[in-house]
Amino acid sequence: MGLSEDAGASIARAAACTPLHSCEPMEASESVDLLLAFLRERDVPCPACGYNLRNLTRPQCPECRKELVLAVGLKKPRFGWFLVTITPGLFSGIAAVLLLMPIIIVPLLGGGPAPWRVVAVDAFGWLSGFAVLVLLNYRFVFLRQPQAAQRTCAVVAWGIHLIVLLGLIALSLL
Numbered sequence: 001m002g003l004s005e006d007a008g009a010s011i012a013r014a015a016a017c018t019p020l021h022s023c024e025p026m027e028a029s030e031s032v033d034l035l036l037a038f039l040r041e042r043d044v045p046c047p048a049c050g051y052n053l054r055n056l057t058r059p060q061c062p063e064c065r066k067e068l069v070l071a072v073g074l075k076k077p078r079f080g081w082f083l084v085t086i087t088p089g090l091f092s093g094i095a096a097v098l099l100l101m102p103i104i105i106v107p108l109l110g111g112g113p114a115p116w117r118v119v120a121v122d123a124f125g126w127l128s129g130f131a132v133l134v135l136l137n138y139r140f141v142f143l144r145q146p147q148a149a150q151r152t153c154a155v156v157a158w159g160i161h162l163i164v165l166l167g168l169i170a171l172s173l174l
């Protein structure tokens with residue numbers, strides 16, 4: 001009975017492994033076997049300490065004792081445009097947090113309310129920082145886009161920030 005249940009489970013798992021549905025996680029021991037087989041007669045440095053993992057017998061680096069797992073990596077990771085796109089928002093968000101302090105503290109010390117321009121800059125910074133959080137959440141959607149579309153996003157992000165910056169400079173000169 002036990003055997004047929006196992007067979008049934010295997011068939012069920014095989015049936016679930018269509019290209020549209022991801023398979024169940026590989027059995028841990030199976031994954032370890034594949035890792036050790038990969039490292040047999042192969043010079044691979046430990047990702048943590050660089051120790052040569054050739055002929056490893058258990059899924060742990062003998063040098064730094066870090067647990068090792070089998071993983072799939074990209075031949076050429078392309079995060080370039082993503083990083084370029086989030087950079088202005090990242091700095092704006094950090095600046096917005098810092099700018100909030102004088103906006104709150106100066107009126108408390110009797111210095112009067114912050115000028116509306118400063119509040120507007122801070123609001124833009126928060127909005128921009130929030131946009132970065134949304135982008136980080138949907139990073140895989142971004143990374144799936146063609147390079148040209150990713151470049152356009154980067155240009156738009158930088159364009160918006162430069163326009164706002166130039167607008168502020170123009171306003172402060174008035």
Ligand SMILES: [Zn+2]
Pocket residue numbers: 046047048049050051061062063064065066
């Ligand atoms: Zn190591």
